[in-house]
Amino acid sequence: MPASVHADLDRLARLVDSALRVEARLTPKPGLVDHRNNGAHSDMDLHTLTVSADALAPWWVEFGLVGTRYARTPGESGDDEAFLADLRSVGRTVEQVMFDATDGINTHKGAVFAFGLLLGCAGRRIAEGRRIDVGVCDDVAEVATAVLVDDLIASDRAPATAGERLFRDHGLTGARGQAASGYATAREVGLVAYREAMEILAVQPHLALGPMMRDRALLHALLAMLAVNADTNLAHRGGVDAMGWVAGRAERILARGGALDPDYVRLVEMFDDELIHARLSPGGTADLLAVTIWLSALPQAPA
Ligand SMILES: CC(C)(COP(=O)(O)OP(=O)(O)OC[C@H]1O[C@@H](n2cnc3c(N)ncnc32)[C@H](O)[C@@H]1O)[C@@H](O)C(=O)NCCC(=O)NCCS
Numbered sequence: 500m501p502a503s504v505h506a507d508l509d510r511l512a513r514l515v516d517s518a519l520r521v522e523a524r525l526t527p528k529p530g531l532v533d534h535r536n537n538g539a540h541s542d543m544d545l546h547t548l549t550v551s552a553d554a555l556a557p558w559w560v561e562f563g564l565v566g567t568r569y570a571r572t573p574g575e576s577g578d579d580e581a582f583l584a585d586l587r588s589v590g591r592t593v594e595q596v597m598f599d600a601t602d603g604i605n606t607h608k609g610a611v612f613a614f615g616l617l618l619g620c621a622g623r624r625i626a627e628g629r630r631i632d633v634g635v636c637d638d639v640a641e642v643a644t645a646v647l648v649d650d651l652i653a654s655d656r657a658p659a660t661a662g663e664r665l666f667r668d669h670g671l672t673g674a675r676g677q678a679a680s681g682y683a684t685a686r687e688v689g690l691v692a693y694r695e696a697m698e699i700l701a702v703q704p705h706l707a708l709g710p711m712m713r714d715r716a717l718l719h720a721l722l723a724m725l726a727v728n729a730d731t732n733l734a735h736r737g738g739v740d741a742m743g744w745v746a747g748r749a750e751r752i753l754a755r756g757g758a759l760d761p762d763y764v765r766l767v768e769m770f771d772d773e774l775i776h777a778r779l780s781p782g783g784t785a786d787l788l789a790v791t792i793w794l795s796a797l798p799q800a801p802a
């Protein structure tokens with residue numbers, strides 16, 4: 500394999516590692532683990548997320564390597580079924596690495612699933628000599644629709660996980676639905692809100708530039724996604740009503756300007772306190788924020 504392919508895979512894997520750490524450290528976040536507190540989690544804190552990210556770091560490149568084995572020649576449709584099966588097999592190993600590192604705590608299960616698919620599809624693009632851009636989400640949509648169908652829509656197995664139960668009882672498609680949509684919420688809501696916020700903040704000279712501005716724009720993107728994402732973590736802990744309640748609270752903050760409001764820290768800290776009190780954590784939306792961060796480092800797809 501050419502050294503340049505390895506270098507590209509390595510760069511994208513490092514971007515995942517960085518996206519997870521940036522997401523975890525972003526403070527304040529409603530209901531989630533951050534510098535301020537453990538959010539609505541009694542079993543993990545920022546240290547647990549860091550230990551987990553450290554353990555996962557060497558593994559991200561493996562998903563890209565799987566992708567390189569499924570490179571297609573122009574006009575060839577490829578074997579998506581085998582590609583997906585290989586990605587999921589690496590995914591199960593990596594999930595176990597996470598559980599071993601955290602003594603059984605679910606720190607990054609959703610992230611492993613999302614970035615397994617994104618890096619796998621990116622690796623396939625690199626080996627095919629195609630450009631890596633946000634359009635990699637379209638490749639994920641094509642590959643991951645089978646996960647949604649096989650695991651949920653066409654499955655006659657008894658539900659084994661919270662996500663599977665929530666599909667059976669309420670038709671919620673959770674992490675699988677997001678993947679099958681090509682991460683539409685991250686791409687069309689999170690990334691758009693992030694870029695708009697960066698543009699607005701960049702022309703306000705009294706504001707601090709650099710990382711602080713980026714964090715503020717990321718928080719704005721998180722609020723925008725909280726207002727629309729059917730997060731199965733919320734439904735698991737608080738029932739489907741909890742999803743609507745959290746979305747409504749995020750909408751009210753956005754109506755005041757979201758993280759662009761001068762008083763945004765106080766507004767988000769109040770939201771955080773309410774979610775902690777209700778024991779609600781939007782972990783799926785945090786995963787989508789990590790995906791947004793990763794996508795923000797890629798060029799846009801050609802129109
Ligand atoms: C499909 C997965 C996510 C299992 O899901 P499960 O049934 O437990 O689903 P559940 O809905 O409970 O969610 C799991 C995680 O997804 C995230 N999530 C939940 N809702 C959402 C949402 N709306 N959007 C994005 N992420 C979400 C959360 O972090 C959550 O903890 C995955 O863990 C899996 O299949 N693992 C096997 C190995 C694998 O395939 N790895 C990835 C290779 S590509």
Ligand SMILES: Nc1ncnc2c1ncn2[C@@H]1O[C@H](COP(=O)(O)OP(=O)(O)OP(=O)(O)O)[C@@H](O)[C@H]1O
Pocket residue numbers: 522523530531532533538540604605606607608609610732735736780781782783785786
């Ligand atoms: N900063 C964060 N804080 C909390 N969760 C996060 C954060 N970032 C991502 N997540 C995601 O949230 C998920 C963990 O959520 P949660 O703890 O609710 O799941 P669980 O342990 O399966 O459920 P429960 O704790 O209700 O038994 C992880 O899969 C992870 O990917």
